[in-house]
Amino acid sequence: MSTSVLFAEVIIPLALPKNYTWSVPESLRDQIKPGVRVEVVLGKNKKYAGVVKRLHTEKPEAFDAKDLLNILDAEPVIFQEQLKLWEWMARYYMCSEGEVMAAALPAHFKLSSETVLVFNEEFGDNFSTLDHDEYLVGEALLLKKELKIGEVQQLLDSHRVYPVIKRLIEKKVCTVWEALKETWSPKKEVFVLLNQKYDNEEELSALLNDDKKLQRAEKQLELLLSYLHLVKTEGEVTKPELLKKSGASDAQLKGLVDKNILWLEKRQVDRLQYLPRNIQIDFDLTPAQERAFDAITEQLVSKPVCLLHGVTASGKTQVYIKIIERYIRQGKQVLYLLPEIALTSQVIRRLQKHFGGYIGIYHSKFNQNERVEIWNKVKSGELKVVLGARSSLFLPFTDLGLIVVDEEHDTSYKQQDPAPRYHARDGAIYYASLFRANVLLGSATPSVESYFNAQSQKYGLAVLGERFGGVQLPAIDIIDTKRMFGADKNKIIITPPLKAAIDQSLEEGKQVILFQNRRGYSPYQVCQTCGWIPHCRYCDVTLTFHKNTHKLHCHYCGTVYPPVHACEACGSDKFAQRNFGTERIEEQLEEMFPKGRVARMDIDSVRGKTAHDSLIQQFEQGRLDILVGTQMVVKGLDFENVNLVGILDADSLLSFADFRVNERAFQLMEQVSGRAGRKDKQGKVYIQVSNTQHPVLYYVQQHDYGLFYNQEIEGRKVFFYPPFARLIMLTLKHKSKEVVEAAAQMMAFSLQGDYGKYLVGPAEPVVNRVRNQYLMELLVKLPKDGELIQRCKRTILEQIAILHNDKRFRNVVVIPDVDTM
Incomplete structure (x- = not known):
């Protein structure tokens, strides 16, 4: 290997169908190994930090391999097992290893690219043709030879430096290249230590009573006493902690350091705090x-x-x-x-x-x-x-x-x-x-x-x-909402039986969880005169009103709109709020139960690193009585004092156009009902629903997963869905509806020959426009035959490449989703 040229197959964080190969310079041979990051150039001057996948001596046939520039790690940042996982994931889920790398590595390992201006020596030192700003930068380049963008911004006292740089490049004063810089650095903390000489009690006592050293410096003495107290209670003392606890200044601490009583030492520390390492199992299994x-x-x-x-x-x-x-x-x-x-x-x-x-x-x-x-x-x-x-x-x-x-x-x-x-x-x-x-x-x-x-x-x-x-599974009551409407002819949010049950729970000092799978205040509002509903400008969905922001939100693209006061179709100002989200439920609960302490748990109310934990701890500690939320309240949380759970709109769970609808509805209802009565006695669950004859409700009432499974597996077998089939969903996107429809038809036609009996579609999805892109879907239902599945995946990727070679379809995005959910 040492006599022949060594090559490195490198994964870079781009969606390239194949990994690119670079040659390894003689000077870097001893340091390079799989799993380290290397600095490489792709194209003219674009730099990337890539990960070495493998080293070999096979010269690429189609191109001359460039040298890689630098090795960024002494030891691998990942191991062979991770590289194999990336390779499998790219192959199985029909993406590139670069895309897996981008998802897998923390951002700081991917490095950031910084533009550097390099002086062109051939230009010389005659800057008479340059304007004022160009002259300043040119002169600085003549002296320093290289300048970063940030330095140019400081020099010109402006962030708008790109036009100046562009002119300097056009006039051949400089060239541009990309430098990669490491953005992670270890956290350092300054620790305060006592001179070892004063570890001896006699020496320390003499110091504290020394007139010359400390008795005339009262503040320094107080600072030293604070330090001795902290060392005894905390073990180690940092500089910020000492100054905060003692109320002393930097100058007073410097005085003790100058007298060689205290020492300062900078050390690398963890950003996250860890407990002592011990195993302590203090329970027996039932x-x-x-x-x-x-x-x-x-x-x-x-x-x-x-x-x-x-x-x-x-x-x-x-x-x-x-x-x-x-x-x-x-x-x-x-x-x-x-x-x-x-x-x-x-x-x-x-x-x-x-x-x-x-x-x-x-x-x-x-x-x-x-x-x-x-x-x-x-x-x-x-x-x-x-x-x-x-x-x-x-x-x-x-x-x-x-x-x-x-x-x-x-x-x-x-x-x-x-x-x-x-x-x-x-x-x-x-x-x-x-x-x-x-x-x-x-x-x-x-x-x-x-x-x-x-x-x-x-x-x-x-x-x-x-x-x-030995606590029993909760009893489940079905509340028929078909004939129950509020004063505004809208769906009733809290039915009388559920209200009575909440009242009773609060009287007994118990807690309540209410589940609704929609966030916001009102999922849509409708003009009472002509039936017009505000829609998102960029997506084919209705807008959700959020009372907290007093705005209309699109939950697909995130666009926020001002509230609508007049109908865009007929001009009427009479709107009705239809349906209800967690925000509206929270408001109604506060009105209905003024003494109850209510909180909401959804993606809008729980933001920040500790927000989830804070809300959960409040509920655990009994500082809240009623928790209303989306799926966040369903998943495995354990609250001992909850004896009542309400599912406010089960119809919304049972009516999706999806082959998994029964499975998801059963799981959600069974999981949310499982939050009730976990400690001392049987809990109660109320399910508000209009379709009371739906079979899933019976399975949930009986808590009978086996019965649900037996019915569901028969349906899956008949209609050839997982676990009997493997699904690949192809979603095509384009800003023109006609173009995306034509592309979908072409894709279906190209797959028809070998895989026609496995194809469903193409068809529009339920939401057929998102972020101004029209969507079409094509579903491939394949039998569980590994060789056939791999062959079909290869064919799909080839057909996507062929589609993109057609000028009409060059900008059509095709997304393969393997094992689509």
């Missing part, structure tokens, strides 16, 4: 939990994946904790996946109680510096358990033993936009296989696919069929 634990242990010996089907409030988390303990004691790492950031705060408190500083959290609410620190602690093996949302799947584990996928049925595990459109549960199963690790899936309402795999013995199955403490 007999039912013990049986489930033994079943999981036994199943994972012969099968890599096991499904724990445990009813709501059966204590699945305690079973997880016992299993995690086993893997930690074996020196293995564990990844604990949760579908929502909202859940992490409650679960992390439980896990920290038992595993202390072995635990770390990783999700999108952390800033980029914090993410890099967690990344490095996982890579070094320092963190043994990571709790996180789907993105934590990309962390560089060294010795992964177990992945727990809690609430495995949850649709939040599927990434929608941008690519890679991966499913974290399925990605976890592949990732674990690279380490020969185990996967434990857990849910009270498993996905039909996972339960099918367990029934067909592909996965192991453990059942936890009784609630913790």
